[in-house]
Structures are given as C-alpha cells and as structure tokens.
Amino acid sequence: MKQFDVVVVGGGHAGCEALHAACRYGLKAALVTLDKTKVGVMSCNPAIGGLGKGHLVREIDALDGIMGLAADVSGIQFRLLNRSKGPAVQGPRTQSDRGLYLKAIQAILAKEDFALIEGEVSALMSGSGVVTGVRLSDGSEVCARTVILTAGTFMRGTIHIGDQRVSAGRMGEASANELSVQMESLGATFGRLKTGTPPRLNGDTINWQCLEVQPADDDPVMLSFLSKSPSVKQVVCGITHTNANTHDTIRKNLGRSAMYGGHISGIGPRYCPSIEDKVVRFADKTSHQIFLEPEGLSTNSVYPNGISTSLPEDIQYQYVRSISGLEGVEILQPGYAIEYDFLNPQGLSSDLESGLLSGLFLAGQINGTTGYEEAASQGLVAAIGVAKRLLGAAPIQFDRSTSYIGVMIDDLTSRGATEPYRMFTSRAEFRLKLRADNADQRLTDQGYTSGCVSSERFAQYTEKIEKLTACRHSLSDMAVSPNQARVAGIDLGLDGRRRNGHELLAIPGVSIQQLRVLEPSLIDRDIEALKQAGREALYVTYIERQGRDIEALARDLSIQIPTAFEYAGISGLSSEMIAKLSEARPQTLGAAKNIEGITPAALTAVFLRLKTQGLREAI
Amino acid sequence: MDTIFAQATAPGRAGVSIIRLSGVQAYSIASEFCNIPLAGRSGLRSLKAADNSLIDKALVLFFEIGASFTGEQVIEFHVHGGLATVAKLLSELSAFDGCRLASPGEFTRRALENGQLDLNQVEALSDLIDAETESQRKQAISVLEGSFGELGKVWRADLLRAVALLEASIDFSDEEIPNDLYLEVLDLVRKTKVSVSSVLNRSSISSKIRSGFTVAIVGTPNVGKSTLLNAIAGRQAAITSDVAGTTRDVIETRVDLKGLAVTFLDTAGLHESDDFIENLGISMAYKASDAADVRIFLVERDNEVLPFPARPDDFVVLNKADLGAKNGLSVSGKTGEGVSELLNLIAERLLKKTSLDVVAIRERQIKGLHAANALLANVMVLTEQKPLAFELACQELYFALTELDFVFGKIDIEGVLDEIFSSFCLGK
Structure with missing residues (x-):
C-alpha cells in the first residue's frame, strides 16, 4: 500500500492551499475530495480579499500560496477598499469569475505531483494516539503520516430552507456524517455553527437600467505581489435597496424562517446577518443596501450580497421581487442556511495540530472560522506544521506582531470561537506595521528558508528589496533645509532643521514628485519602491512607539506553557484567574497576558510555577 | 526593555527607604542624579533633581550585571525615609524615557528570568507574590468602589x-x-x-504628599490666631521650618502630623480696613486660606458670623477655652488645652482625604x-x-x-x- 506524507481531506480553500504548500515542500501528498470537479470552488460570495482579508491573501501570497494568483487571473472587479484612508487599513479586494477562479486553482494544482482521490472520508485511522491515515466510506484506506482535515461545512452539514431540512455539505452535495461520529468516539466534542447564503438571481431578469452601479477601480491593485494587471474584462456591480414592503413581507413570515422558526441551534456570524436578522435587530432601519454582484463573465448568475436568508422559497420570491430592479427577477437557486460541526480551536497547537491525535491538523471552518481567506491561511499554516514535523523544515514565526495570520492563530488558540471568526484590521493591534503592502517583507524571507517559497519568487522579492534599500539610502542621504523645501513647494516653517527624505515623506501632502525636484537622483529610483518607502515613512514614529510593546511581547512569547499545566494551587492566583487560565489554556505567557483580568502579578505567579517545575524536572 | 524602579522597602515613613532601579539604563539614569560609586561599594551622595535642587543626601549602591538582585544593572538609593523624599525621587525617575514604575512582582520576575534565584529562594518568594496580589486586589477594589x-x-x-x-x-x-x-x-x-x-x-494629593498639606487659621484680628499657631508649633517636636513673614502677612509653621507634612498658616486678621498695606495683607490672607486644604475658623463666641463660608472639611473652633467656653470645639492657645484634640481631628481629616483618593x-x-x-x-x-x-x-x-x-x-x-x-x- 502506498504511504503518503500527508493526506489533505477536502478541496476547498483551506485544502487547496494546504495541498499546494505540501507540494512546495516536496511532501508526498494526496487530496481526498467528494467531487474532484469542485476542487477550488467558491461556495459563497464570488469575491476574494477585503479589509483584513486582503491582508491575509497577501500574506499567503508572500509565502508563495495560490489564492492571490487565482483571484488575479479571475478578477472581474478590482477595488482597493479604504483607498482614501492610510495604507495600513487599505484592503485589496476583487470579485472573481467563479468559473475562472476554480479553473485557475485546478490549473495551478495540476502542475504539482499529488494523488487525487475521490471519496468520502468516514474515519481517521490511528495507532497509539498517532494518526496513520484515513478510511473512505467504500472501505478503502489511504495511509499517511499526517492528515490535514479541512471539512468546511460538510461534517453533519444540514441545509435549512424554511422548515425544510436536508442533510448536505453544500446545495446539491452530500454531507459527511460518519466522520463526525467516529471522531466523537475518539473524544472530539463538536459544537454547531451556522452560516447563510442568499438566493442566486438570473441577471437577464434584472432591470439594470434603474440601478446605481459601482465600477471597478481605474488603477486596479492586484492581490498577488506577482501580478501586474487584470487578466479579464472588468465589470460593474449594481446597487439596490430593500424597502418597507420587503421588510413587511419578511416580518410577516418570520415564523417560517428556519432561523426564527427554531430549527437552527448553531450560532451565526454577527457580521454576516441574514436579512431576517437585519429586519428584526434593526427594526427602525427602513432600508438595507444590496450589491448585485455578477458571478462571472459567461454566466447570468448574480449574487445579491446582503440578503442571505433561510425563508421558504416562495417567500424569498415575494421579498426579492419587492426590491427595485428585481420586480421580475427569477431565482436560479434559493438562499439557505447551513449548520455544520466545528471543534473548539482552543485545543489546537499553534501549528493547528489537534490534541485528538498526533499528526492530525485542522484548518478552516472546522476551527470555527468563516471566509475563504481565513480558511486558506490556516491550510497553509497546517501544511507548514506538517513540513516542520516530517522534514524538520525551519519554522515560520506567526505571531501577533508580525502577521495577520499570527493574530488569527493566536485568537483562535487562546480565545476560541463563539461565533464564526472573521478577520478585521481592528483585531491586529500592530496593524500600522502589518500592512498588505509589506506582507512579503514580513514573510517571504522566512518562507524561503523554510522551503515553501520558490526560488523564482524569492529572486523577484530580492529584487524588490534591493530597489527599496537603494531608495531608503537615497532618502536617508537627503538633508533639506526649510528654504530648499520651499523651492519644491513644501512649507516647513522656518525652523532651521534639515530633514531627510523619510521625514519629508512623512509629512501629509508631500509627494514623490516634490522630492524628485529636491533630489534629482531619485528620478533613477524605482517609483514603486519610492512609494513603498513613503508608506513606511508615514507610520515610522508610531511603529517606534509600539516597538517597546513588540519587544516585551516577543519576550513573553518565548516562554512556553505546557498544555497540561496545572493552574489550580498556584499561590497568588485568584479562583477567577485560575478558571480563566484553565479555560483558555494559553500556550505562552504572552497569550496568558492577553487574557482579560490577568495581572502582571498573576503572570509572575504562573511564571514562578513554570520555573519551579522546570527546576524540579532538572534535578 | 524598560528600566524599572520602585521603593524596595515597605511604603510609609521609615528611618531609611530603599529605591531600586533596574535595567539597561539604570546606570545612565542614576548618573543624572549623582556620581555613581564603584560597583559593589556604597557612597554617600547628594541627589540632585532635574532642576538642580537637592532631593536628599543618600547612600548610593551600584550592582553590576549578574551581581544584582534582578541580574540586571541595578542602582539602589538609600534615602531618608520621609514620604516626600521618596515621592520626589520616584517622580524624578519616572520622567526618564523608557523608565517606569515596576509592576508588582516585576523585580522578582526579572530575577527569575535572569536565573538569579535558586529553587529554595523561588519557593520562599511565592509568599511575597501572594502579598503583592493581595495588595493589588485591595487596590482594584478601591478603584472600583x-x-x-x-x-x-x-x-x-x-x-x-x-x-x-x-x-x-x-x-x-x-x-x-x-x-x-x-x-x-x-x-x-x-x-x-x-x-x-x-x-x-x-487629586493633587500626590503632590500634597511631596509638598505637604496646608491648614489656614483664619479669624478676626486679635482672636488669638498667632497664639494658637505657636501652641501648635510648641507641641510638635518635628518642626521642619519656621518662617516668620517679615515681608508678608502670612506666617507659617511646618509640622509633622502622623506622617503627613502639614503647614499651618497664620493669616492676617480679616476685617474691613482703610489701611492700604493692611488691605494687601488681608487679600493675601484670603488667597492663602482659599488655597488651603483645611481652614480653622477661630471664633470668640458661638454662632459668630464667619468672614466667608466654611467648606465641609473646615473646622470652626471657639478660642480661649481658658475663658470658660466649653461648647463645641474649643482651644486655648495660652494653656494649650484642646490643641492636641484639634490636631488629632485635623490629622484624621487629612488622612481620610488621602485614603479617599488612594487611587490617584x-x-x-x-x-x-x-x-x-x-x-x-x-x-x-x-x-x-x-x-x-x-x-x-x-x-x-x-x-x-x-x-x-x-x-x-x-x-x-x-x-x-x-x-x-x-x-x-x-x-x-
């Protein structure tokens, strides 16, 4: 029997990213999926990136992942969110042609050497607490030293439309139920989460003439550092709004909604509420915005972003048709809510290895997250974990002060998930430093050393860094007096202080053009590199102020707390603190510090016990 | 990493208080106050504040990296134990960038991290951590309440x-x-x-501890304010200064009242006057008594109309107990009767003020x-x-x-x- 290094279960965003990363490391990999034509499918909204999410895609890309490349190839409406705000909070996003995205992912994967196995995983195989592979429902076995489970919404997936309930992983696709039961026998305790999707509309039946539109950006910003420009035609989105009639219809039929009819116990995300939720929770709001997003260039399917629902199909028709522009619309596929199994991620290691079995890694919705980007990032982290385990690959430090991925992993493992977890820029306390524009500067080096970044990408990255370094030198060498600055139209007041190029760029409104007047040699410098130096200059004082925090954090992060660490009985800890720490099981003192109500003195007490134990063991 | 400091001895008045400064900047920061003795030696030094004023004459000790409690560069200042001296030095230290008051347990933590303690010491220290947590808890409760x-x-x-x-x-x-x-x-x-x-x-209480509280004695001329002031001064051994106001009409006496530095002001008698100079003195008296933390209204009979309204913290005291009045609070500057009781009441009131604002x-x-x-x-x-x-x-x-x-x-x-x-x- 063939023995794989790693078998990836599930071909969604987490699975594809995990599989490709495993291949980049040269691991012998297999992908088990229920339907090989669905590998890389966008199950929900046809868009990649956004605020916080765009940052994640850039970080995946910096480690040579595939999500950004596929998004760029299939992107039909690139928009840089928060363009008018500072670069730290700008998020690249694109709508993608659903079909092209899937094709792009499959084409990228096809270049790699792996086994593609179609089937349903019904059990994890193991011996002495170590995973040994997976068993399929047809009885066949796939032996592997590690397993990355990316089940998405498939484990005991249940679709709700009104009072109808169907066992399914996605609309029209069977769910995976046996695996949940088998994992429970191994000691897993599943929780239930819920998410929803809107009805898909026939674009040919939408009255586009009466709608506002939102166009793509004039100068599109790509998701991948490697891409230069869009590959296909750019399209516009339509914008329409719900109205009092829509809300009346929904309110009258609330009892028939699966959510409000009491059929769903799973917890849904607050930032992706169904239209029922919106109408109930914000009763005084008479209208909600809807984006009508084309799902592709060669399909008439339209995704109405903002009205996910679990009402019966006839009511969906009623309320959708009450909306301006949609009076004669045809529904191609009704909206639905889906409930699925997830595991509390607090039990995971920072490599996303489950405590259930050694060598079992979990990524994506099974860890309580929502979103393509969150899932893909975890797939990547899990694959890196496998490479560390099997190949001794150099670790990549994902922590709160260096990456959004680190923020997410830390949030999940130390706080857990009480609702589907989504990334926001506000979750990253060091966001001025963790920008989409410098993801490569933060991660590509490490990725290359570890072995998941190709030499082609590394060469391209090195070239960027050389240009940037040259720019930084030129800017540092400048010494501009206020009088000289005035020649270029920069008013500094006459304080007599000479400033270098970085300091000038940090002043709001100062342009690279003005700097080139002052320092003609900058004309020879790469414009992109100059812009990047400008972004850095903007935040440098803030980042320095945060520097001390980061240093302290890094110090704390280096102190590990064993998973089985006993907090009870530590003198100096209140019972409330013991409960909090025992619940959160922080892996490091740094993580413990972030728990609400944990004081420096309490940390000292924990540290003291750690040290004492260490010494006892050493004796 | 920050350089940290804190009082290493128990808070409150003591013969000597030790302030410990630990971290990479310890030596350079301490050098701003005085010349630092050689490592391992102690030296008597005059500590100068940033404005070049004298903080205290103190014993200064320098411990090199690896040879100190925390394992870091450490300076110890052994100062005279007055609250004000300690507060002043702490406040001066906190003005340096990258230098801050240590969190509870932080010295111990650094000591542990730097491997300065052995197993027995570590265990003995856990008792200490307990105490710190308890004091933190109390503080948290007082913050919240x-x-x-x-x-x-x-x-x-x-x-x-x-x-x-x-x-x-x-x-x-x-x-x-x-x-x-x-x-x-x-x-x-x-x-x-x-x-x-x-x-x-x-909540200028903190600066009050440095500079002291003020209590103004106000009243009409000749009611016996100066006599009372002298009585207060006479009863206190710990008079730190005694400035007669030759050019101003406020005379002050600084005394130690249950660990608090309190300055008693004798103000010009408050009354209507045509005399320009005297009026200057009177307006100064009004100002001084307005700024005082507590005022003693010295009156000659019950229900006397006060020159200005009393605040809740003020005292109305009937003078000249020797003349027979016994209602309410009464003192006699001459015999000293009632003075101790008055001082106790004032101390109680001031201590209550400090405990009210314990947070700040x-x-x-x-x-x-x-x-x-x-x-x-x-x-x-x-x-x-x-x-x-x-x-x-x-x-x-x-x-x-x-x-x-x-x-x-x-x-x-x-x-x-x-x-x-x-x-x-x-x-x-």
Whole structure:
C-alpha cells in the first residue's frame, strides 16, 4: 500500500492551499475530495480579499500560496477598499469569475505531483494516539503520516430552507456524517455553527437600467505581489435597496424562517446577518443596501450580497421581487442556511495540530472560522506544521506582531470561537506595521528558508528589496533645509532643521514628485519602491512607539506553557484567574497576558510555577 | 526593555527607604542624579533633581550585571525615609524615557528570568507574590468602589464607543456607515479629556504628599490666631521650618502630623480696613486660606458670623477655652488645652482625604492620567484634520487606553466589536 506524507481531506480553500504548500515542500501528498470537479470552488460570495482579508491573501501570497494568483487571473472587479484612508487599513479586494477562479486553482494544482482521490472520508485511522491515515466510506484506506482535515461545512452539514431540512455539505452535495461520529468516539466534542447564503438571481431578469452601479477601480491593485494587471474584462456591480414592503413581507413570515422558526441551534456570524436578522435587530432601519454582484463573465448568475436568508422559497420570491430592479427577477437557486460541526480551536497547537491525535491538523471552518481567506491561511499554516514535523523544515514565526495570520492563530488558540471568526484590521493591534503592502517583507524571507517559497519568487522579492534599500539610502542621504523645501513647494516653517527624505515623506501632502525636484537622483529610483518607502515613512514614529510593546511581547512569547499545566494551587492566583487560565489554556505567557483580568502579578505567579517545575524536572 | 524602579522597602515613613532601579539604563539614569560609586561599594551622595535642587543626601549602591538582585544593572538609593523624599525621587525617575514604575512582582520576575534565584529562594518568594496580589486586589477594589471608579466606568464607555466608531469607519467602510461618525468621536474624546483633566486637578494629593498639606487659621484680628499657631508649633517636636513673614502677612509653621507634612498658616486678621498695606495683607490672607486644604475658623463666641463660608472639611473652633467656653470645639492657645484634640481631628481629616483618593495617590496612576490626557489631545488634533487619518487617531486612542488600563482594565477588541455590531447593521 502506498504511504503518503500527508493526506489533505477536502478541496476547498483551506485544502487547496494546504495541498499546494505540501507540494512546495516536496511532501508526498494526496487530496481526498467528494467531487474532484469542485476542487477550488467558491461556495459563497464570488469575491476574494477585503479589509483584513486582503491582508491575509497577501500574506499567503508572500509565502508563495495560490489564492492571490487565482483571484488575479479571475478578477472581474478590482477595488482597493479604504483607498482614501492610510495604507495600513487599505484592503485589496476583487470579485472573481467563479468559473475562472476554480479553473485557475485546478490549473495551478495540476502542475504539482499529488494523488487525487475521490471519496468520502468516514474515519481517521490511528495507532497509539498517532494518526496513520484515513478510511473512505467504500472501505478503502489511504495511509499517511499526517492528515490535514479541512471539512468546511460538510461534517453533519444540514441545509435549512424554511422548515425544510436536508442533510448536505453544500446545495446539491452530500454531507459527511460518519466522520463526525467516529471522531466523537475518539473524544472530539463538536459544537454547531451556522452560516447563510442568499438566493442566486438570473441577471437577464434584472432591470439594470434603474440601478446605481459601482465600477471597478481605474488603477486596479492586484492581490498577488506577482501580478501586474487584470487578466479579464472588468465589470460593474449594481446597487439596490430593500424597502418597507420587503421588510413587511419578511416580518410577516418570520415564523417560517428556519432561523426564527427554531430549527437552527448553531450560532451565526454577527457580521454576516441574514436579512431576517437585519429586519428584526434593526427594526427602525427602513432600508438595507444590496450589491448585485455578477458571478462571472459567461454566466447570468448574480449574487445579491446582503440578503442571505433561510425563508421558504416562495417567500424569498415575494421579498426579492419587492426590491427595485428585481420586480421580475427569477431565482436560479434559493438562499439557505447551513449548520455544520466545528471543534473548539482552543485545543489546537499553534501549528493547528489537534490534541485528538498526533499528526492530525485542522484548518478552516472546522476551527470555527468563516471566509475563504481565513480558511486558506490556516491550510497553509497546517501544511507548514506538517513540513516542520516530517522534514524538520525551519519554522515560520506567526505571531501577533508580525502577521495577520499570527493574530488569527493566536485568537483562535487562546480565545476560541463563539461565533464564526472573521478577520478585521481592528483585531491586529500592530496593524500600522502589518500592512498588505509589506506582507512579503514580513514573510517571504522566512518562507524561503523554510522551503515553501520558490526560488523564482524569492529572486523577484530580492529584487524588490534591493530597489527599496537603494531608495531608503537615497532618502536617508537627503538633508533639506526649510528654504530648499520651499523651492519644491513644501512649507516647513522656518525652523532651521534639515530633514531627510523619510521625514519629508512623512509629512501629509508631500509627494514623490516634490522630492524628485529636491533630489534629482531619485528620478533613477524605482517609483514603486519610492512609494513603498513613503508608506513606511508615514507610520515610522508610531511603529517606534509600539516597538517597546513588540519587544516585551516577543519576550513573553518565548516562554512556553505546557498544555497540561496545572493552574489550580498556584499561590497568588485568584479562583477567577485560575478558571480563566484553565479555560483558555494559553500556550505562552504572552497569550496568558492577553487574557482579560490577568495581572502582571498573576503572570509572575504562573511564571514562578513554570520555573519551579522546570527546576524540579532538572534535578 | 524598560528600566524599572520602585521603593524596595515597605511604603510609609521609615528611618531609611530603599529605591531600586533596574535595567539597561539604570546606570545612565542614576548618573543624572549623582556620581555613581564603584560597583559593589556604597557612597554617600547628594541627589540632585532635574532642576538642580537637592532631593536628599543618600547612600548610593551600584550592582553590576549578574551581581544584582534582578541580574540586571541595578542602582539602589538609600534615602531618608520621609514620604516626600521618596515621592520626589520616584517622580524624578519616572520622567526618564523608557523608565517606569515596576509592576508588582516585576523585580522578582526579572530575577527569575535572569536565573538569579535558586529553587529554595523561588519557593520562599511565592509568599511575597501572594502579598503583592493581595495588595493589588485591595487596590482594584478601591478603584472600583470609589467615585473614581464610577468616573472610570464613564470614561470606559465613552472611549470604547469612540474606538468602535473609528474602527467601524475603517473596517466597514464599504458598508452603510455614516461618514460623519468622527464628529461624535471628537465629542466623546473632548468630554473624556475634560473629565480626566479635572480629576488630575482635584487629586493633587500626590503632590500634597511631596509638598505637604496646608491648614489656614483664619479669624478676626486679635482672636488669638498667632497664639494658637505657636501652641501648635510648641507641641510638635518635628518642626521642619519656621518662617516668620517679615515681608508678608502670612506666617507659617511646618509640622509633622502622623506622617503627613502639614503647614499651618497664620493669616492676617480679616476685617474691613482703610489701611492700604493692611488691605494687601488681608487679600493675601484670603488667597492663602482659599488655597488651603483645611481652614480653622477661630471664633470668640458661638454662632459668630464667619468672614466667608466654611467648606465641609473646615473646622470652626471657639478660642480661649481658658475663658470658660466649653461648647463645641474649643482651644486655648495660652494653656494649650484642646490643641492636641484639634490636631488629632485635623490629622484624621487629612488622612481620610488621602485614603479617599488612594487611587490617584500613586505616582504611576497620576502619570498614566497625564499621559492619557496628552494622548487624547493628539486624538483631537487628528480628528479635526482633513483628510482624517483614522488609523492614526485610532492608534493614539489605543495608546491612551493602555495608559488608562489601571482604571478599567484592558479594553478588548471583542468589546469594541460588540459596540460596533449593536450600533450598526453590518454585513452584506
């Protein structure tokens, strides 16, 4: 029997990213999926990136992942969110042609050497607490030293439309139920989460003439550092709004909604509420915005972003048709809510290895997250974990002060998930430093050393860094007096202080053009590199102020707390603190510090016990 | 990593108090106060403040890296144990960048991290940690219970909302978010800043411990104010200065009252006068008594009309107990009768004042409030600028919140998100 290094279960965003990363490391990999034509499918909204999410895609890309490349190839409406705000909070996003995205992912994967196995995983195989592979429902076995489970919404997936309930992983696709039961026998305790999707509309039946539109950006910003420009035609989105009639219809039929009819116990995300939720929770709001997003260039399917629902199909028709522009619309596929199994991620290691079995890694919705980007990032982290385990690959430090991925992993493992977890820029306390524009500067080096970044990408990255370094030198060498600055139209007041190029760029409104007047040699410098130096200059004082925090954090992060660490009985800890720490099981003192109500003195007490134990063991 | 300092001996008055300074900057910071003796030796030095005034004559010790309690560079100042001296030195130290008051247990923690303690010592020290946690707990309770705690709750709610509004403008900009939210942010920040400033003004208790409290004796001419002052001075062994006002009509006596430095002022008699010079003296007396923490209204008979209204902390005292009056509080400067009782009452009242403001009495907290105040000013500047630098305003606000951690604990991103999601209908 063939023995794989790693078998990836599930071909969604987490699975594809995990599989490709495993291949980049040269691991012998297999992908088990229920339907090989669905590998890389966008199950929900046809868009990649956004605020916080765009940052994640850039970080995946910096480690040579595939999500950004596929998004760029299939992107039909690139928009840089928060363009008018500072670069730290700008998020690249694109709508993608659903079909092209899937094709792009499959084409990228096809270049790699792996086994593609179609089937349903019904059990994890193991011996002495170590995973040994997976068993399929047809009885066949796939032996592997590690397993990355990316089940998405498939484990005991249940679709709700009104009072109808169907066992399914996605609309029209069977769910995976046996695996949940088998994992429970191994000691897993599943929780239930819920998410929803809107009805898909026939674009040919939408009255586009009466709608506002939102166009793509004039100068599109790509998701991948490697891409230069869009590959296909750019399209516009339509914008329409719900109205009092829509809300009346929904309110009258609330009892028939699966959510409000009491059929769903799973917890849904607050930032992706169904239209029922919106109408109930914000009763005084008479209208909600809807984006009508084309799902592709060669399909008439339209995704109405903002009205996910679990009402019966006839009511969906009623309320959708009450909306301006949609009076004669045809529904191609009704909206639905889906409930699925997830595991509390607090039990995971920072490599996303489950405590259930050694060598079992979990990524994506099974860890309580929502979103393509969150899932893909975890797939990547899990694959890196496998490479560390099997190949001794150099670790990549994902922590709160260096990456959004680190923020997410830390949030999940130390706080857990009480609702589907989504990334926001506000979750990253060091966001001025963790920008989409410098993801490569933060991660590509490490990725290359570890072995998941190709030499082609590394060469391209090195070239960027050389240009940037040259720019930084030129800017540092400048010494501009206020009088000289005035020649270029920069008013500094006459304080007599000479400033270098970085300091000038940090002043709001100062342009690279003005700097080139002052320092003609900058004309020879790469414009992109100059812009990047400008972004850095903007935040440098803030980042320095945060520097001390980061240093302290890094110090704390280096102190590990064993998973089985006993907090009870530590003198100096209140019972409330013991409960909090025992619940959160922080892996490091740094993580413990972030728990609400944990004081420096309490940390000292924990540290003291750690040290004492260490010494006892050493004796 | 920050250089940290704290009083290493028990707080309060003592013969000698030790202030420990530990970290990479310890030597360079200490050098600003005096010449540092050779490592391992002690030396008597005059400690000079930043304004070159003398803080104290102190024994100074220098311990090299690896040879100190924490394992870091350590300087110890052994100063005379007055509250004011210690407070002054702590306040001077806190003015250095990268130098801050140690958190409870932090010296021990550094010592452990640097491998300066063996197993037995580590275990013995856990008792110490207990005590620190207990004192922290008490402090936390007093923070939460007092009126200061109530204020903290208001600040917390307002600043949490301000952060939420800024974050909503950043993270949900592609949704239906009003674009004038910054106006509310500006209001909330301004309101909080005014409130923080007023606490800072009111809780000058910390500086009181440095400079002392003042008690003014006021009353009509010849009622016996000077005699009372002399009686107070005479009863106290620990008179630190005795300045006769030759050029001004306020005479002061500085005494030690149960560990508190208290200056008693004898003011010019308050009465209508045509004399220009005397009127100057009277207006000075009004000013001095207005600024005093406590006033003693010395009267000659019950129900006498006071020259100006008394505050709740003031005393109305009938003078000349030797003349037979026994109703209410009465003293006799001449015989000294009732003076001790009066001093006890004053001490009690002042101590109560310090314990009321126990939160703000701490140097760290005053410093935190000052820093937060300055950062809130930065937020206001950024919020008024066009185009608005949301992410920078937000960062300043987070810096300010960190400074205010001691008032309301960590403001957590989940709390911010709760506020956002309950305020706006978000999610496409």
